[in-house]
Amino acid sequence: MSRFEGQASGEALSRVSIDTSWGEFTAHFSVEGLAELDFPGQARRTSRSRSVSTDSNRGLREWTALTRDALWAILNGDAPDAMPPLDVRAGTHFQRQVWQALRHIPVGQTRSYGEIAAEIGSPSATRAVGTACGANPIPVLIPCHRVLAAHARLGGFSAGLDWKRRLLAAEGVMGFELNLPFK
DNA sequence: AATCGTCGTTCTT
DNA sequence: AAGAACGACGATT
Numbered sequence A: 001m002s003r004f005e006g007q008a009s010g011e012a013l014s015r016v017s018i019d020t021s022w023g024e025f026t027a028h029f030s031v032e033g034l035a036e037l038d039f040p041g042q043a044r045r046t047s048r049s050r051s052v053s054t055d056s057n058r059g060l061r062e063w064t065a066l067t068r069d070a071l072w073a074i075l076n077g078d079a080p081d082a083m084p085p086l087d088v089r090a091g092t093h094f095q096r097q098v099w100q101a102l103r104h105i106p107v108g109q110t111r112s113y114g115e116i117a118a119e120i121g122s123p124s125a126t127r128a129v130g131t132a133c134g135a136n137p138i139p140v141l142i143p144c145h146r147v148l149a150a151h152a153r154l155g156g157f158s159a160g161l162d163w164k165r166r167l168l169a170a171e172g173v174m175g176f177e178l179n180l181p182f183k
Numbered sequence B: 001a002a003t004c005g006t007c008g009t010t011c012t013t
Numbered sequence C: 001a002a003g004a005a006c007g008a009c010g011a012t013t
Helices: A058-075 A093-103 A113-119 A126-134 A161-170
Strands: A013-020 A023-029 A034-038 A049-051
Touching: A013 A058, A023 A058, A034 A058, A058 A161, A093 A113, A093 A126, A113 A126
Parallel strands: A013 A049
Antiparallel strands: A013 A023, A023 A034
């Protein structure tokens, strides 16, 4: 299946910075919700967003607060109390299936790429699952960092393996407690 | 460490 | 429109 009809390809996004103890994340909101989240120093994902002030827009202010709270919770190893609406219209059917499966992985737990593939009914698509994880536009909140390769091997991470290690460590996942120095 | 099967997505004809 | 190339994989040798 292919991309959803909505989302005019040039649809404007509202860009908001979110401060955390680990640096300044960047959130990009569409009219539907949070569409992209960038790690500190990596806010280069899109050019179709414009920086906005949340002062003027109550809804945007609320979504930003929800995003910040959820982000802070996960960075502290806690389950978020609530989530902002997530706009995943840009994803293909397969990608959305994968991303939805990721959202069911509890904080502090992990799955393998193969397990996710089996869960969405495509048990031999393990490699494609990895590709879909890499295309996840909302990392951390859609917890692609909780997917490891077989035998608890680390696997890959688009934003850099150090971020994956940090997130797993923050969630107390065994084997990542007090880890290699973050570079 | 090298190789092969597998599959969704993207890039080339 | 069709085929080749390319991965955040996994299993085998």
